[in-house]
Amino acid sequence: MAEMFSTLGTWNWLIFGFVLMALELSAPGIFLFWLGLAALLVGLVSFAIHPSWQTQLLMFAVFAAAAVPLWRHFAKSATSVSESNPFLNRRTEALIGRVFTLEKPIVDGTGTVRIDDTIWRVAGPDTPAGSRVRVVQADGASLTVTAA
Structure with missing residues (x-):
């Protein structure tokens, strides 16, 4: 198992991120999009610096956890648009x-x-x-x- 993690690299994270975003298209719910974005960020950071696999997993966890408040912020701003016109579509x-x-x-x-x-x-x-x-x-x- 440790050998599998030790082979994690930039391309693995980028492919994983794009796969998660593609899955979001087949099962919409916004959840997989943010995990895919976190994986893409890990891949981009891995291009600049070459962290160990433990650091890569930690970065993914941090980026994924940070995506939740970011998603709530965007969701809240999207609902405030409809609050300015409460009878939109009604x-x-x-x-x-x-x-x-x-x-x-x-x-x-x-x-x-x-x-x-x-x-x-x-x-x-x-x-x-x-x-x-x-x-x-x-x-x-x-x-x-x-x-x-």
Whole structure:
């Protein structure tokens, strides 16, 4: 076993790093990417200095452990982008609580309302056209309204 470790070299680490990153493509989850990055760093450091196999394994462990806080930092900054626009990809949820004017009356529980340049189907109690209604629930492309 020690003989196997003693043959570790720059190319072994670089190949190991690329294999881990390739595995990340087949099983996405970001975990193998950071281990692959740690292996690539060990390989690059091994080009400059020629450490013993024990030092190489220690460097890999340190780089892999340092990758966890780095990953959390990047993941946190990625979620803060969506926090600046909380209704991104959830347009209907942004309509809840807003008041609009009915374009067509609600008859037998259905009618329409114009929101910006889109006509939305609304459901609610029978109400004449031109009445103000408040959106209380959004379900797909249909809004539930009440009198405002």
